[in-house]
Amino acid sequence: MRFLKTIYGWLEQRVQFEAPVKEAALHPVPSNTASWWYVFGSAAFTLLMLQVVTGILLAIVYVPSAGQAWSSLNVLNHQLELGWFLRAVHGWGSNFMVAVVLIHMAQVFLFGAYKFPRELTWIVGVSLLLMTLGMAFTGQVLRFDQDAYWGLGIGASISSRIPVIGSSVVHLLLGGPIIAGATLSRFFALHVFVIPGMMLAFAGLHVWMVLKLGINEWPTPGRLVHRSTYISEYRSLTHRDGIPFVPAALWKDALFSAAILAAVVLCACVFGPIGPSGQPDPTIVQTVPKPDFFFLWIYAALAYLPPSMETPFILIAPVVGIVILLVLPFVAGEGEKSWHRRPVAVLVLSTVALTWGVLTHLASFTPWSPHMEAWSGDPVPVRYLQPVTPLAREGAQVFQAKQCRNCHSLGGRGGERGPTLDAIASRMTEDQMIRQVLQGGGNMPAYGKNLSPAETTALVTFLETLHPKDQPPAIDASQQQAQSSETPTPLEAKR
Amino acid sequence: MSTEIIIPEQSSEIQQPTGQSRRWFLLGLGAFFNGVVGSMFLVPIARYLLSPVKRDSAYKSWISLGAVDDYPVGETRLATYENPFRRAWDGETAGVACYVRRTAEDKFQVFAVNCAHLGCPVRWFPQSQLFMCPCHGGAYYADGSRASGPPERGLFTYEHKIAGGQLQIDAGQMPTLSNTAKSVTNGGCKGNLASNSDQLVTIEGCKGNTPCAS
Numbered sequence: 001m002r003f004l005k006t007i008y009g010w011l012e013q014r015v016q017f018e019a020p021v022k023e024a025a026l027h028p029v030p031s032n033t034a035s036w037w038y039v040f041g042s043a044a045f046t047l048l049m050l051q052v053v054t055g056i057l058l059a060i061v062y063v064p065s066a067g068q069a070w071s072s073l074n075v076l077n078h079q080l081e082l083g084w085f086l087r088a089v090h091g092w093g094s095n096f097m098v099a100v101v102l103i104h105m106a107q108v109f110l111f112g113a114y115k116f117p118r119e120l121t122w123i124v125g126v127s128l129l130l131m132t133l134g135m136a137f138t139g140q141v142l143r144f145d146q147d148a149y150w151g152l153g154i155g156a157s158i159s160s161r162i163p164v165i166g167s168s169v170v171h172l173l174l175g176g177p178i179i180a181g182a183t184l185s186r187f188f189a190l191h192v193f194v195i196p197g198m199m200l201a202f203a204g205l206h207v208w209m210v211l212k213l214g215i216n217e218w219p220t221p222g223r224l225v226h227r228s229t230y231i232s233e234y235r236s237l238t239h240r241d242g243i244p245f246v247p248a249a250l251w252k253d254a255l256f257s258a259a260i261l262a263a264v265v266l267c268a269c270v271f272g273p274i275g276p277s278g279q280p281d282p283t284i285v286q287t288v289p290k291p292d293f294f295f296l297w298i299y300a301a302l303a304y305l306p307p308s309m310e311t312p313f314i315l316i317a318p319v320v321g322i323v324i325l326l327v328l329p330f331v332a333g334e335g336e337k338s339w340h341r342r343p344v345a346v347l348v349l350s351t352v353a354l355t356w357g358v359l360t361h362l363a364s365f366t367p368w369s370p371h372m373e374a375w376s377g378d379p380v381p382v383r384y385l386q387p388v389t390p391l392a393r394e395g396a397q398v399f400q401a402k403q404c405r406n407c408h409s410l411g412g413r414g415g416e417r418g419p420t421l422d423a424i425a426s427r428m429t430e431d432q433m434i435r436q437v438l439q440g441g442g443n444m445p446a447y448g449k450n451l452s453p454a455e456t457t458a459l460v461t462f463l464e465t466l467h468p469k470d471q472p473p474a475i476d477a478s479q480q481q482a483q484s485s486e487t488p489t490p491l492e493a494k495r
Numbered sequence: 496m497s498t499e500i501i502i503p504e505q506s507s508e509i510q511q512p513t514g515q516s517r518r519w520f521l522l523g524l525g526a527f528f529n530g531v532v533g534s535m536f537l538v539p540i541a542r543y544l545l546s547p548v549k550r551d552s553a554y555k556s557w558i559s560l561g562a563v564d565d566y567p568v569g570e571t572r573l574a575t576y577e578n579p580f581r582r583a584w585d586g587e588t589a590g591v592a593c594y595v596r597r598t599a600e601d602k603f604q605v606f607a608v609n610c611a612h613l614g615c616p617v618r619w620f621p622q623s624q625l626f627m628c629p630c631h632g633g634a635y636y637a638d639g640s641r642a643s644g645p646p647e648r649g650l651f652t653y654e655h656k657i658a659g660g661q662l663q664i665d666a667g668q669m670p671t672l673s674n675t676a677k678s679v680t681n682g683g684c685k686g687n688l689a690s691n692s693d694q695l696v697t698i699e700g701c702k703g704n705t706p707c708a709s
Contacts, residue, residue: 067586153614160671167673168548176547177554177668181585281587283575285616288629303631307647368632402623417632445642450624
């Protein structure tokens with residue numbers, strides 16, 4: 001023990017850390033901030049450290065070459081002792097990190113912590129969020145599989161829409177004219193050197209400012225922030241009602257961080273490493289590319305935007321969003337902190353969260369995409385084929401063979417791009433169906449050239465059988481009237 | 496063991512205004528020289544970083560897709576070629592796919608696999624004569640014109656020619672709205688499809704739901 005003390009003394013004499021560390025550890029924080037609501041920032045930092053460590057461990061095996069990256073990931077997954085575990089921890093650590101950073105940001109926003117004097121802390125935090133998302137995207141590229149390849153294609157297509165410099169931006173992004181070796185190399189440099197270096201520096205600055213300015217006090221309704229008085233008010237609060245940061249608040253941070261790490265390890269063990277999916281061979285077009293979880297909402301938004309709004313939205317919305325986040329502390333730097341008296345803030349946060357959730361949910365089953373294998377993989381339900389004529393069965397054959405099923409479901413299986421057709425005959429008459437099939441419209445291609453008259457007749461005969469037993473098929477009332485009525489047609493009347 | 500490390504007292508010389516201004520001047524000189532040397536680095540660094548940015552034509556060249564007879568009349572087939580600007584470590588990503596449609600003995604259309612919406616690979620379905628995109632549901636007719644979904648235009652087409660019995664295309668970069676769309680002639684709907692088979696055929700003018708070029 002004495003020996004350790006001697007070593008400590010020898011080191012301390014040279015590095016002289018004791019005084020600043022003690023000052024940081026024992027600085028008083030308002031007692032009610034020693035709360036479970038204040039643990040997300042430290043958890044995000046812990047996850048950053050986890051990502052750095054696991055990232056370095058993966059980098060000693062991973063080959064950042066377009067020709068070999070995918071194979072090296074498979075070696076990690078299947079051949080190297082516990083390589084799968086490290087990949088899984090890094091992958092799930094990334095998901096947890098994005099989630100925790102977002103929760104941290106929501107909490108900071110809700111608690112009004114971005115207000116004076118913590119504006120810069122918030123701005124550095126916004127930069128850290130953007131870097132975290134940048135790490136998530138570049139990390140997805142480094143998992144150099146089909147999703148990564150086509151994800152880069154989507155990135156390039158979006159960049160190409162920038163007016164005037166679009167083409168140059170694409171060349172810069174890809175490192176050349178096409179997604180290839182140069183592309184992976186530059187994303188490797190971004191993911192391993194550029195962004196992490198910036199993140200460590202920014203995270204250090206973020207924590208430094210939290211220590212220097214003090215943690216945001218628990219918001220009390222009616223206690224307003226004024227630039228002139230806040231600092232002295234905060235100082236008196238920490239003097240009157242302060243407790244030392246260590247151990248009063250830190251134990252909750254430590255416990256929560258450990259719980260998050262345990263959750264990452266649990267997910268890693270249960271769900272395993274994320275990918276890689278198919279090899280990044282652009283000549284294999286039988287693929288359904290999908291972005292990682294935290295980018296699914298963008299994927300969904302891009303499916304629902306009207307074509308004319310797409311380019312302006314893609315290019316302007318992110319800029320507007322980031323500017324709003326950066327400007328927020330200057331626009332609302334004073335005043336009420338409590339969410340009880342900030343209905344707009346609460347409404348904005350819930351709207352954003354709800355929109356994000358709905359879009360992410362929709363992207364999990366992509367109702368806007370044709371199901372590429374439905375025509376050959378999802379059989380027509382037997383109950384739709386039993387009581388019908390041979391012609392209608394022939395029509396069912398046409399229905400499958402012409403890939404109608406890729407967009408229209410029957411019996412709950414098939415694409416969801418178009419309406420489900422289980423009861424189509426009760427909604428559309430025979431004539432309407434023929435018109436729709438031949439001419440298309442309402443986002444359906446026209447099949448006029450690709451169906452023979454016989455095929456069309458068979459197909460519509462089959463569709464005519466699709467109605468619930470207790471509902472008759474739709475009929476054209478005017479046609480029936482015209483046929484049954486004795487009154488002469490206008491043409492006959494003229495004669 | 497307890498050796499004291501003596502921190503020298505700040506010398507009184509620093510306090511003197513004359514010495515201070517001289518030292519500040521020398522520091523400024525040092526900073527200036529660093530600035531000069533640093534800016535000398537800036538130009539090569541910027542040029543190095545911007546080296547992939549080139550004119551579109553610099554990235555294009557004529558590539559053979561094989562013998563014309565490999566592509567039967569009336570069919571659309573997936574063809575692959577190697578990116579002419581490939582590097583040794585590109586691996587599989589050096590390959591590129593495209594769709595070749597042969598409508599008559601001497602009439603071809605060569606489409607990029609990349610959807611005109613966001614670049615995902617479209618899949619050809621010969622039975623329904625449609626290209627479908629797995630990402631956001633874009634669909635195109637056999638002639639490449641837009642059928643439905645989010646794309647604003649038809650499929651990107653490559654310029655092509657027949658030389659020595661070989662089908663050749665002018666390719667080399669990923670087709671996007673910023674490059675391919677600029678270089679195409681608007682022909683599809685205007686009725687000049689048959690007259691210039693060597694020209695690019697695009698379908699930009701075709702909006703709506705009916706196939707316009709035959």
